[in-house]
Amino acid sequence: MTAELIKGSEIRNVILEELKADVQKLKAKHGIVPGLVTILVGENPASISYVTLKIKTAHELGFHEIQDSQPVDISESALLALIDKYNKDPKIHGILVQLPLPKHIGEKKVITAIDPDKDVDGFHPVNVGRLMIGGDEVLYPPCTPAGIQELLIRSGTATSGAEVVVVGRSNIVGKPIAVMMAQKAKGADSTVTIVHTRTKNLEFHCKRADILIVAAGVPNLVKPEWIKPGATVIDVGVNRVGVHPETKKPILKGDVDFDRAKEIAGKITPVPGGVGPMTIAMLMKNTVKSAWLHAEGK
Numbered sequence: 001m002t003a004e005l006i007k008g009s010e011i012r013n014v015i016l017e018e019l020k021a022d023v024q025k026l027k028a029k030h031g032i033v034p035g036l037v038t039i040l041v042g043e044n045p046a047s048i049s050y051v052t053l054k055i056k057t058a059h060e061l062g063f064h065e066i067q068d069s070q071p072v073d074i075s076e077s078a079l080l081a082l083i084d085k086y087n088k089d090p091k092i093h094g095i096l097v098q099l100p101l102p103k104h105i106g107e108k109k110v111i112t113a114i115d116p117d118k119d120v121d122g123f124h125p126v127n128v129g130r131l132m133i134g135g136d137e138v139l140y141p142p143c144t145p146a147g148i149q150e151l152l153i154r155s156g157t158a159t160s161g162a163e164v165v166v167v168g169r170s171n172i173v174g175k176p177i178a179v180m181m182a183q184k185a186k187g188a189d190s191t192v193t194i195v196h197t198r199t200k201n202l203e204f205h206c207k208r209a210d211i212l213i214v215a216a217g218v219p220n221l222v223k224p225e226w227i228k229p230g231a232t233v234i235d236v237g238v239n240r241v242g243v244h245p246e247t248k249k250p251i252l253k254g255d256v257d258f259d260r261a262k263e264i265a266g267k268i269t270p271v272p273g274g275v276g277p278m279t280i281a282m283l284m285k286n287t288v289k290s291a292w293l294h295a296e297g298k
């Protein structure tokens, strides 16, 4: 059997088209466009490429978009003042500070300085709390987990009552996706297990999964024999395993042994082209939502 591919790149394009129409509606009704600022500190090449892609997508959707690049030695207080400026700017509905930050800047201080109503990354403790409560309380779900859930919904994967196993317990992927899948909601209602580096028998848990979500950052961690035949496998991992000799571009692999796993799984996401493209689409979705909420005084 060869698994059905869940193509994040194609699903992303559909979502961006829907958002374009929503942006037009917002403009017609309230005369405003969503505003997104990305703050980049320093010149980390990976961060530059992420921010560039985010701004390019925002531009294509007709947002008011600002890329605010700051030198690597900007002081913490200057960065906090900058965030405060955007918190007060009515044209800005989403503020994103690209992580990681240089060592002299406290990440926690920066995240909590962002107005939770403009925290389109969903990392502010207030938004983490809202996610935990669930339902209408959720304002901005974190982008990668939201993208995973959207892939499950749009690929027609049954989640209600499904055994979901999440490999990884980070604050940006593992923990939030586990919470989201357990909520009483569309694309959720699952029975969730989280496994991590201290789990005694990873294989045992993975084998039970109807939906296996892997976010460990370890290439080929999940072996094909760990996959229940017909299961849906969402591979979040992005691992640089080498450099292409001709293009000099990095060779990327997920956390799952894709070539062999696709012969056992029912559905599977490729790396690249699976979860990755969804993250930016969800960032845009959160920004459009924020613009509507601000426009309608909610």
Ligand code: NAD
Pocket (backbone or CB within 6 Å): 144, 167, 168, 169, 170, 171, 172, 173, 174, 195, 196, 197, 198, 202, 215, 216, 217, 218, 221, 236, 237, 238, 239, 275, 276, 277, 279
């Ligand atoms: P992280 O390093 O913060 O967390 C990894 C988690 O995996 C940890 O909780 C750890 O306990 C667990 N883990 C690691 N090795 C393990 C092992 N051998 N057995 C069991 N558990 C293990 O990473 P993260 O930020 O959650 O990211 C995970 C992966 O997802 C990375 O490859 C990252 O690049 C990728 N990622 C992709 C996107 C995207 O948009 N596609 C977004 C975020 C992260």
